[in-house]
Amino acid sequence: MSQTIHRSVAWVFRALLPIVTTFRMLIQDRFALWGLSIFGVFIIVAIIAPWIAPYDPFAPMMTETGRLMRLAPPSSDHWLGTTAFGNDVLSQLIMGSRVALRVGLVAALAVGFISTLVGVISGYFGGIIDDILMRMTDVALSIPTLPFAIVAVGLLGPSVDNIILVITLLFWRNGARIIRSVVLTERERVFVKWARAAGASHLHIILKHILPNILRVVFLWVTMSVAFAVLTEASLSFLGLGDPSITSWGQMLNTAFASGALRSAWWWVAPPSLMLIALISSLYLIGRAYEEQTNPRLKDHS
Amino acid sequence: MRAYITRRLLQAILVVFVVTTIMFFMFRIMPADPTTMFLEGGMTEEARQVLLEEWGLNGTIWEQYVLYMGNLLTGDFGNSFFYRKPAWEVLFPFIINTLWIAVPGLLLGAFIGSALGMIVGWAPRGGKVERSGILLATIIRGAPSFVVGIGLLAVFSSYLNWVPGYGMGDPQGQTGLMRYLNWDFAHHLILPLCAVIIFFIPENLLLMRSGVVEARTEDYIELVRAKGVSEKRVAWHAGRNSMLPLITWLFPALAETIAGIVVVEIVFSWPGVGRELVLAVVRQDYPVAQAAFFLLAIMIVLANLAADLTYSKLDPRVAYK
């Protein structure tokens, strides 16, 4: 009994091990450390957003004389000023982190799952299955991203869930290719050949020998997918196809742009822009460091 | 080689066919009815039926599909609902406009990016050049294209007032090629072109850099260095080899690239095909939107083919049968 417990504890530990080692490996890279810190801050802000946002993001601010506080520059009451509709920019900015992260994480996990599924099946089995799946990705790869997203969101309606769905539909293709190519090399590894020679079932080989060894690439792809998802959500919102019931950074920029306030209200335009750059760059930094550390040919041997 | 190209072309046709089919059905199940563009005045139901018939929207969806694909084979994309003329005629000038920012943007971006990538890749590992190069490239890569566009607009057009930030300039009655070969056009071209270039640089830079860094560890680079040739020559060997992964990325990345260009066109009011595509979707001008998708799909597929062929030119190891 205690042995079973011991074993299951060991199993959990082993399953977590790649994550822990990955993390340990990443914090050795100064860029990745920055990336992780920025990303960490975003996650924290997103979690506690409702408590730290000073105002309701859509509440109209009024001046003492009862007029709408339009395009007020930063002040002590409104650190980042107000929008053309009298909303507090800082509050919108803080609440916007939630959408970015929700879309980013959920879409990335979905993308990771589908990419892995397709990539593993295609790469492992090869032959006609591979052929069919790869032709499917060819088709998917020939669809221009944003125009498709525009049509699809127009079709499904602009809710966060639909945006996530569309992002998933768009980005599984690249991941499937990458993961497939890793599986192709992994499949040729001698221990996989051995397992086949020993009579192991396909499922056994995939679960025991292929998946654990491609997890790193999956992780990398999921990280990158978070960035793509955030970027796509922002672009859609910027084009006016974001979920209207919540604030997002792309939407803030869209509103600023459509209100013609681009040049006059820097406090409304600059913060969401910088947030987007910071969040996406932080993910790219993590991804890059990860690539650098896991690719022996890129690794700095000094 | 010819057999290979034939095979790839057939593959490409299949892909385009499927993409076209998908887009066709996507547009047909869109909730809106395109006749509503004419409805503000309260069109009568009879008139609506006339329009539907005229646009080939009255049969079952399968009939419409067969009709559409049949017409497509003869090069007929249908008539734009909005402009009332062949979708192809509508799109053609926009395509030219887009090419003006897309092609030089892509080429310059790739060139500048890979040149910088060579420098960063060849710089000492862990040194200032490498670290700042990577950091900058990553940050720029993390900037959505509309943020880049807005930033450029704000700084160079609004604040410094150096260059205009909208449209293609006033041609003063110039038409044809002369519409593009004038100073005013060039002046208007600067910002959107810069946005596209900036959009391209980081990816190229980072890819080139990893390529060069990887190549630096290759045995053949060691041998080249052992031969006592100049460092520049050694770098050339590394760069030449790193172009291969770059090519494989560059062309297929078009699908994502188009997204960047669409946004750039919108931000800079550039009358290009991307902006028209978005407008067509909003206006439910299906024939134009579908034709644009069709053209983009063909472009991407051909670019992939071109990537393969270029690759085979650059990499003598690849021999297609």
Place this chain on the structure above:
Amino acid sequence: MNYLVKSVATATVGAGSLFFASAALSQEKLGEIVPKLSLAYYAADMGPVYEQSARVLSQEWAKLGLEFQMRPIQFSTFVSDIIVGGKLEDMAVFSVGADPDRIDPVFYLNNISACGQRANGSSWCNEEYTRLAEKQLTQVNSDERRETIHQMQELFQSQIPWWPVTNTVYGILYNSDKWENVTNPSPVAAHENLVDPWLAARPLTDDRIMDWAYLEDVSTYNPMSEEGATGWMRFVYDTFAKIGADGKSRPWAAESWEFTDDTTVRVTLRDDMTFHDGEAVTADDAVFTINKIVEIQPPTMSSRIGNIAGATKIDDHTFEFNLKTPDATFETIAMTYLFILPEHLWADYEGDMVNRDVVADGVAIGSGPFMFKEWRVNELHDLRTHKAHFAAPAYDGIRRLALGQADAIRSTMLDGTADIATTVLPVAAMSDLGMQEDFLEFIEIPSHGTMMTWLNNTKPPFSDLEFRRALKTATARQRAAIEGWLGFAVPAGEGNVPRQTGQWYNSDLEPVAFDIDAARKILEDAGYGWDDDGRLHYPVK
């Protein structure tokens, strides 16, 4: 922070006092909960004001214990699904523009309110009302017609199937260093038609071309296939009449007209008109145009010309319209809408006239104050002044720049590239610019354009008149105007006809003041109740 605390506090206190009284009593007598209501509105492609307005309105409605699902819908989908598609789920907030022919109230009275009309999206059908609606259409005598219309509004007000929320204020921003005498077209939106602000303008500098900064393109110069941008078409082609700010038609290409009987109108054309190619405009051209249009019934025109049976030439400058039935709206709608085509360029055309590419064929030729020069799609339209025109402006031409987005319009106005901009730049932004810059002048145009609230009258809770009444009472028209439209809208009047249409508006209707407490009272009296979470429940059956 202050504001938030305050507003939350008012809401709870205000609602709370009623609450305790009623909730405790009726706890066990609650019916079904009123489900979450979907609230459709124009998505961001129409600008941010609709979303803001919908949010402001729903905030107040929510105080009745309702919950809303916000549903932004793109313009075209909105029109086809909700306005004419009959697919309104629960509620919608949207607006109609200040088109010139909507100065005649038939759009508000019939098209969106009467039984069986395609655009009656709120699916309200009152037979008495519909009978009156049909009657007023035939009342050529405007006094009689006005009486019917006022009666209809009373009936409407008692049933409140939907209601207007605000009337739009448009704006014109122009470069006052370069131009003067830009007139105010109120109550019609400037870009929609009235040639006034453009034709009257006078240049102050040598730059005698007026550059109009605009978002989008018009799609064609064929007057038989264009609907969306008839305003621009009016520059190139002449109509028989123009509508005035008073809602009455005044002569344009027609020098005069009279009803010779209920279904015949005799029209006398001006004798000093020529087409841009120099040919004189005669009754032949007018008759040709009318008969051709009646014959082919272009889909985009069908609703406006449906009542015309044909035309007969009397002499070179006189002809007669033959109508199918007496038509009260004929002067204001059909006369201002039919564009005169040159017979000599169209008579021999064998193809489908509706789909004729007039630019390619070189026949973008009318008799209007401006002549077609160039069109670069999604870039610009270039028109030159037709000097021989009776209303030719005092400058050389007009160009419409398709700039695609607000920021570009703003910068063209600032750098002097454009001389005039209209609604497409958010009005508040135009007003700001007018205040900031000495050389920019802002004109405010109160209009009859209306933002309204539609309800699905066939479905509970909206099928209940008391519920509708409560909802209207809780409609914060003032807030929507200030917070949604940034002050560039005014709270709308009662009934269904905009106050800005002048004589057609029934000013005797009793105003419904915004009052949440009163609204809750109405609901409570009708048997509705609230649960502990404050959610509204139906009365027990």
Place this chain on the structure above:
Amino acid sequence: MSIEFETLRGTLEKKPPVRLQVQDLCVTYKSARGPMKAISGVSFDVEPGSNFGLVGESGCGKSTVVKSLMRLLPASATTSGKVLLDGNDVLAMNRQQLSRVRWAQIALITQSAMNSLDPVFTVGDQIVESIRAHADVKHAVAWARAEELFAMVGLPPERLKEFPHQFSGGMRQRAVIAMAFSLNAGLLLADEPTTALDPIMQDQIMSRIRDIQKRLHRSMVLVTHDIAVVSETCERVAIMYAGRIVETGPTHDVLNKAYHPYTMGLQNAFPKVVAKGEKKPPLISISGGVPDLANPPAGCQFAPRCPFATAQCRAEEPMLRTAGNSLVACHHMERATEFRRAALKAETWRVEETLQ
């Protein structure tokens, strides 16, 4: 052109063989776990026109020695000591001097010919590149030289126009050899030139290197793990273990009369083809693995695997001392005869294995 070509040939032919003296060469790599001393105090001389073998197993540092001779080590490595080419210290040269010496005086036949030719340039161009980097001649002249070199290694000259991937492994190795001789460098470094080749090809390549090298009278350092190849090729040999030379001397002496237990073990582990009917000596394996150079054991590096190791061996690092014709780094080389006998028996080594 032909005059130019003759001039080129003339200068190349006149080049003398190089004398190589390596003195106290040390190489340290920076690594995540601290400095890693890959090479410690390696010294050897290569007489002009002679062959010197550097033998050792993987990780012993023999390739590092070769790379440091041409200063090809990555920036993370620090090198000390002297590498004298006819008295000039390579390690002290500036970049310009270095590039003049490389290939003109010291050329390299790399370990894996598979990867040592740039895949995107033709083989001919790569040879021409090496010539023109040092001799100011026209492309055509250099090409003619390349044709000559191809003929020398037995490849048809028309294949100069081909890319490396069109060559088989053996041909590629020959092309690399041709390139190494392109400037008739006085010293040739051959780093495992035949590893991963089939026996027939291996034999052919080695014969060819030997033939050309003898004919042109070049000096050569041959790095390999295959003592048979060394025994057939080199006059002198050094056995390396863990970044140090443990035994060096005339090849025949070192291989037949080893003083260091590692040399003995290596020799006995090597499978031999014995005459028909003769009893095969048992194969020996040396248990354990090479020491971690970032954290080396005290004393003799071989002590943990050595069946004869004593407490002294584990405490004190032995210095190279003369024994017979060789230099040996072993505290107990006086007992070499005894060791040699014991080392022939598999049990001697196996005991250690199970103990481990």
Place this chain on the structure above:
Amino acid sequence: MSGDNTTVIEGRNLKTHFEGRNGLISAMLGGKSETVHALDGVDLHIDKKEIVGIVGESGCGKSTLGMTLARMYEPTSGQILFGQQDITNLHGSKLKSYRGSAQIIFQDPYSSLNPRLTVEQIIREPLNIHRIGNETEKAARVAEVLNRVQMPPETYLHRFPSNLSGGQRQRVAIARALVLRPELIVADEPVSMLDVSIQAGILELLNQLSKELDLAVLYISHDIATVGYICDRVAVMYLGRIVEQGSSDDVMHSPLHPYSDRLMAAVPSIDATASRERVHLSGEVPSPTNIPAGCRFAARCPAATALCHTVEPELYEARPDHKVRCHLYLPEDRDLRPDLERPKAHPFA
């Protein structure tokens, strides 16, 4: 000897051809692909306690032979007998059970073990796959095989491959092969990536296991010297066929086929005094996609005559238990093509 009780496995006229893979589209277009004749008619048997060596240059088909016998590939034609059972075309559970009895040891010890599993998990895996034994029995078996390969279980059971040296990894690979108690082991270049000082141990171990556990071992190598050490019989392969076969002493010391002769002569000797004749073989091995008519070695053989270029020789039993595929050994009384001259003298004699 075939059909003998002690024969563990026997291949009869085995052919394994590979088709170049084509995509959907070209398949639809009926595109033709090239066939690689990797294995082209091989007869071989291995007895209990016997180690048979296969030597030859890379690409000669020796690995394909091993993989075909282990049924990693399904032979294109021919027959494989495992004991009395025909396993040529087995599928499904029967194939799986055969795989339990025939194990492979691969060349690269660094990638043949999954880096994420411990030694215990690695060796236990075959038992899990074949559902053999309960936990206790499994543990016992794992310990037993680790002891057999001289790796004390208490030390190694919980180590990861990254903590093992190359030789130890190869021992783990052998232990993993033994845990199912196989009858046949295909060892595909098991020591070629190991250092010389370690390979001896592995070879000794294989030899010992074969004798102690009644194993039939197919030892594939291009290192002829090691073959001489442990093999009872040796077959020399050239371009998909066996060209010479016999006891390892015979083949190594008095090779008959001109090719084997060259192969043996190419082995360098540690004894520099023993001079050996230099090898000169012209030309390259022909492509296995385009096999020449006649003797496959003819193009490179100095003794080749018109007969060699036209008719492929059979395996002639030149000496007792020593067969060779060369017309030099065509019995005097047999004339395949009297019109063609047969080769006379041994080219390197």
